[in-house]
Each structure stands twice: as structure tokens, then as C-alpha cells.
Amino acid sequence: MPELSVKNLLVFRGERHLFRGLALAVPAQRCLQITGVNGAGKTTLLRVLAGLLEPEHLELRWRERAISPRDAGYHGELAYLGHDAALKADLTGLENIRFAVGLRSTLGPAALAAAIARVGAQKFADRLVRTLSAGQKRRIALASLLLSGSSLWLLDEPATNLDAAGQALIGELIGEQLARGGTVIAATHQDLGLAATARIALELGSGT
Amino acid sequence: MNSAANPPHLVRTGALAAALKVLQRDLRLAVRRPSQLLQPLAFFAVVSLLFPLGYTPELDKLRAIAPGVLWVGALLASMLALDSLFREDAADGTLEQFLICGQPLVGLVAAKTLAHWLLTGLPLTLMAPLLGIALGVPVAAMPGILSSLALGSVTLSLIGAVGAGLTLGVRRGGVLLSLLTLPLAVPVLVFGARATELAIAGESLTGPLYLLAALAVLGATLAPLAAAAAVRIGVE
Numbered sequence: 001m002p003e004l005s006v007k008n009l010l011v012f013r014g015e016r017h018l019f020r021g022l023a024l025a026v027p028a029q030r031c032l033q034i035t036g037v038n039g040a041g042k043t044t045l046l047r048v049l050a051g052l053l054e055p056e057h058l059e060l061r062w063r064e065r066a067i068s069p070r071d072a073g074y075h076g077e078l079a080y081l082g083h084d085a086a087l088k089a090d091l092t093g094l095e096n097i098r099f100a101v102g103l104r105s106t107l108g109p110a111a112l113a114a115a116i117a118r119v120g121a122q123k124f125a126d127r128l129v130r131t132l133s134a135g136q137k138r139r140i141a142l143a144s145l146l147l148s149g150s151s152l153w154l155l156d157e158p159a160t161n162l163d164a165a166g167q168a169l170i171g172e173l174i175g176e177q178l179a180r181g182g183t184v185i186a187a188t189h190q191d192l193g194l195a196a197t198a199r200i201a202l203e204l205g206s207g208t
Numbered sequence: 209m210n211s212a213a214n215p216p217h218l219v220r221t222g223a224l225a226a227a228l229k230v231l232q233r234d235l236r237l238a239v240r241r242p243s244q245l246l247q248p249l250a251f252f253a254v255v256s257l258l259f260p261l262g263y264t265p266e267l268d269k270l271r272a273i274a275p276g277v278l279w280v281g282a283l284l285a286s287m288l289a290l291d292s293l294f295r296e297d298a299a300d301g302t303l304e305q306f307l308i309c310g311q312p313l314v315g316l317v318a319a320k321t322l323a324h325w326l327l328t329g330l331p332l333t334l335m336a337p338l339l340g341i342a343l344g345v346p347v348a349a350m351p352g353i354l355s356s357l358a359l360g361s362v363t364l365s366l367i368g369a370v371g372a373g374l375t376l377g378v379r380r381g382g383v384l385l386s387l388l389t390l391p392l393a394v395p396v397l398v399f400g401a402r403a404t405e406l407a408i409a410g411e412s413l414t415g416p417l418y419l420l421a422a423l424a425v426l427g428a429t430l431a432p433l434a435a436a437a438a439v440r441i442g443v444e
Contacts, residue, residue, distance in 0.1 A: 050308050053444055076220065076310030084301030090240040091233070099233050103226050103309040103316075106219040149218040 003028040003063060003183045004049075004152060010057040011044060018044055019055075024202060031174055031184040031194055036204030042187035043083070045204070046154045049185065050080040062152075076104070079150035081158055085141035089130035093121060093140040096129060100144040107147060115143040119169065134161035142173065153177055155186040168193070226311040227319040234323035244289065248328050249335055252285035256339040267344030274343040275404035279397050281339075282332045282357060286364050287389065289328045291382045293320060293372040294439060303443050317439060318432040321369040329361030345408055352407025352417075359420040360400040366427035367392045369435040376442025396423060 002025035009022040018041045026032045034042050047053040049060075051069035060069055067074050087096045094112070101107045116125045119139045124132055129140065138161050145153065153174070159167045171193040174184050178198055186192070192199065221229070238245050259277050260270060297303045297320075306316045336357050337350040345353070371389035375381030403416035 050304075052304055052307060072310050072312075075308045078308060080304065080308055082301055082304060084299070084304070086301040086305045088233070088237060088300065088302070090237050095233075095236070099229060100305060102221060102229050103305070103311060105221055 001064065002026055002061070003030075004185075005061045006049070007059040007061075008057055009045075009048065009055055011041070011048060011053075011055045013041075013044065026183055026185060026200065028183055029178045029181060029198065030200055031178060031186060031192065031198055032200045032202055033192065034185065034187040034202045034204060035189050040205035042204060043156050046080070046082075046156050046185065046187055050078060050154050051075065052080070077150050078152045078154065079145050079148040080154045080156075081141060081145050082156045083160070085137055087129045087137055087140060090128065092128055093125040093132065093136075093143075096140060097125075097144050097147065101147040104148055111147060112143075115146045118146060118173075119143045120165070135163055135166055138162050139166065139169075142169070146173065151182045153182065153184045153186070155184065155188070157188055158186060159188055159190045221311070223312050223315050226309070227315040230306075230316050230319040231323050234320060235326065238323075238327050244292070245327055245331070248285040248288045249331055251288055252281045252332055252335060253339060255281040255284070257342055260342060271344040271408060274340060274345050274408060275401040277343060278336055278340060278353065278357075278404060279360070279401045282336065282361065283364060283390075283393055283397060285332055286328050286361060287368065287386060289324065290368040290372050290389070291375075291385055293324055293369060294376055294442070295372070298376050298443065303439060307440065307443060313436040313440065314432050317369065317373070317436045321365055321432065321435065324369065325362055325365040329365050330358070333357040333361055346410075348410060349404070349407040352413050353404050356400050356403035356407070356413065356417060356420055359417065359424050360396045362424045363396050363420070363427045364393055366424075366431035366435075367396075370431050370438060373435040373438030373442055376439060396420065399423070 005025040007023045009019045010017070011019040022045075024032065034045065036042055044053060048055045048058065049069060051071075051074070058069065060067055062071075062074050086100060091099070094116075097112065097115075098107060116122055119142045121136070121139045121143055124136050125140065125143075129137060132140070142158070159170045162170065167190055170190070174186065174192055175194060175198070177184055178194070256277055259273065263273070264270065294303065297306070306313060333354060336353050337345075340350065340353055367389050371385045374388060375385045378384055399416040399419045403413040403420065406413040406416065
């Protein structure tokens with residue numbers, strides 16, 4: 001029984017079909033890893049699934065229920081981490097996290113501290129984001145993702161700008177999300193270090 | 209499966225609470241960057257104070273043009289800060305998160321518009337009496353100027369939010385934004401300047417004031433919906 005399934009996805013980009021009849025199904029506790037050459041449509045697919053981009057046609061089912069990708073209940077259970085991490089340069093990391101998470105749910109100090117520690121941001125979370133490096137910003141964004149409590153993660157190149165430890169962290173965080181019963185769709189070429197049974201591969205630009 | 213959907217610490221934020229968070233964040237950001245706050249005020253002051261220098265220092269003549277000067281100055285000054293209303297949030301991905309956070313976008317957009325008014329419309333209104341004195345406006349007219357500008361600037365922020373949403377997808381949309389919003393702001397300008405004129409003459413300004421209030425109510429009901437729809441398209 002798939003947690004999320006897509007049928008007959010049709011997306012135009014300019015004059016050509018980027019997706020024509022794409023179908024995919026992701027069961028709970030699985031990670032769909034999307035790969036493909038640049039321009040194959042990895043970001044577009046994630047944005048369509050997040051309801052940020054209107055496709056020409058899409059049959060989306062979430063937990064066996066046909067929904068619109070702009071369904072508020074679906075959005076409440078979804079977290080999207082894109083190229084832009086939605087961080088304000090003039091707020092501290094902590095303020096950014098409190099705002100991003102607070103839009104969705106109430107956030108306790110203990111949960112916040114635990115997430116900061118999990119992503120290794122204790123040393124710089126209280127600094128203004130404009131003074132942070134790109135990798136440090138990524139870690140702040142990952143803390144927001146953890147705290148969102150969402151069951152479906154849509155990650156677009158989550159490991160960008162991260163050091164070796166950070167890249168390993170991405171794999172661990174995804175593993176923990178799956179263990180909690182969540183679902184992950186990630187566009188990344190990096191080896192996530194997941195068990196073969198937990199990972200579903202999708203290569204775009206090859207007959208889709 | 210349900211443990212992931214509803215961890216124990218997860219209590220959903222209400223729509224109003226989410227809107228308040230947006231308002232609070234925008235105000236905090238403005239405090240950290242006071243130059244953006246001061247620019248429209250400085251513009252308004254300089255434009256208004258150029259008239260005694262460029263036209264005539266005679267207070268009687270200045271008093272006759274004071275309504276027009278104050279209102280055109282306030283209108284243009286409030287336009288200055290409009291372009292950045294949604295642009296920054298669009299550039300750093302915040303608007304995308306607004307769209308998918310499960311909260312009604314209308315509330316978040318309305319909160320941003322309210323923040324814009326609190327940071328430009330309200331300070332401009334409060335500054336107008338000071339500039340009025342330089343233009344020979346009698347002190348008795350100040351309550352009328354304050355109330356008409358307060359009502360008018362609310363409508364200007366609301367109209368501006370629709371324009372800012374519509375020009376989100378346009379690179380350097382500043383000029384287009386002015387072309388879109390200025391014609392819509394004409395009724396506010398007409399009734400606002402008329403109210404100010406009556407206030408200076410010492411007559412009753414209830415008529416134009418009611419019309420300004422009606423425009424503000426119309427704007428407050430329709431503009432957030434239109435702005436939210438525009439933002440949704442702009443983010444795509």
C-alpha cells in the first residue's frame with residue numbers, strides 16, 4: 001500500500017514535455033531517490049509534488065486518498081527543503097528555526113535544543129545567519145526540517161555545501177525519518193547509506 | 209505511521225497565530241535594518257520641504273497647495289517600500305514555505321501587508337503634521353490630516369500589496385509596480401486631498417473621511433485575497 005502515489009503526471013516546460021505519463025509509488029518507510037542529468041526535471045518533480053508548480057495533469061494519492069497537491073491537510077504533513085533554505089540573513093539561526101517551525105506547530109525549548117544538537121549547530125545557532133557559511137546555513141535548515149514533524153520529506157539536493165560529516169548526517173537523518181514511519185523523496189546523487197530495502201531509485205531522463 | 213504524523217510535541221499552530229508570527233518577524237527584521245524604515249520618511253520630508261524653497265516661502269500660498277503636496281508626497285513615499293514587500297521573501301524561498309505550511313496564504317499575506325502599513329503608512333501619517341507646519345497648515349487642521357492620512361495609507365498599502373504580488377515574477381518590476389498601483393490610488397488621493405483641504409479651511413470633513421473609510425474597508429476585504437492569488441502565481 002503506497003503512502004504516496006503519482007499517476008499520469010504531465011508537465012510542459014516551454015514547448016516540450018518534461019514528464020509525460022510519469023507514474024511512481026512510494027510506500028511508507030521508504031526513500032525514493034531521484035537521480036538524473038541536469039535539466040532532467042528533478043527539481044520540477046519535487047515542486048509539483050509539493051504543490052508549488054501546477055502540472056498540466058496529475059493524479060496524486062496520499063494515504064489511499066485522491067488529493068490535490070495544494071490540499072492544506074497534505075501540506076500540513078509535508079516538508080520541502082529546496083535550493084533556497086528560506087533563511088533570513090538578519091535573524092539568528094534560532095529565530096529562523098522558531099519562525100519556520102512556529103508557522104506549523106508549537107515548538108518547545110527541549111525539542112529545539114535536541115534538534116540543534118542533532119544537526120551539530122550548537123556553536124553557531126545563536127549567530128545572525130548573514131555571518132554563517134553556506135554549510136552552516138544548511139544545518140540550520142535541517143534543524144527546521146527535523147522539527148517540522150512532517151511525515152513526508154521532499155528534499156532537493158539536501159547535501160549541497162555540506163562537509164563530509166554533514167553529508168553523512170543527511171543519510172542518518174533520512175534513516176531516522178524512515179524509522180519513525182515517515183517517507184522521503186530526495187533528489188540527490190549522493191550515496192545515502194540506506195539499506196537496499198529502504199531505497200527506491202528513480203532515474204529521470206531515461207524513458208520517463 | 210501515526211507516530212510520525214503526530215509526534216507528542218506537535219500542536220498545530222492556528223491561522224491567526226501563524227499570521228501574528230509573520231507580523232512579528234517582519235517588524236523584527238525592520239528593526240534590525242532601520243535604513244529601510246527611514247528611507248520613505250526621509251523622502252517624504254525632503255519632497256515636502258522642497259516646496260517652500262522651490263515655489264514660495266509665503267505661507268498663504270503654501271497653505272493652498274499643502275493638501276496636494278502632503279498627499280502626493282505620502283503616496284510616493286509609501287510606494288518606495290512596496291517593491292521589497294514580497295521580493296525578498298520570494299528570493300530566499302520563504303514564500304514557498306508560506307505556500308506549503310498548511311496555513312491559509314491570505315492570512316500570511318494580510319499580516320505582511322499590515323506590517324508594511326505599520327512600518328511606512330503609520331510613520332508617514334505621524335510625520336505629516338510636522339511637515340504641515342512648514343507648509344503653513346494651522347494646528348487646528350492636524351486631527352483632520354492625521355485621520356485622513358491614517359485611513360488613506362491603509363488603502364495604499366493594500367492596493368500596493370496586490371501590485372507587489374503581481375510584479376513578483378518581473379525582474380526589476382519597480383516601474384511596472386508604480387504604473388499598476390498609481391492609477392488605483394487616484395480615488396484615495398482625490399478624497400484624501402479633499403479631506404485635508406476641508407480640514408485646513410476649518411470645515412467639516414466627514415464626507416471625504418467616510419469615503420476614505422469605505423475604500424479602506426473595500427481594500428481590506430478584497431486586496432488580501434487578490435494579493436494571495438498573485439503571490440501564488442508569482443512563486444511558480
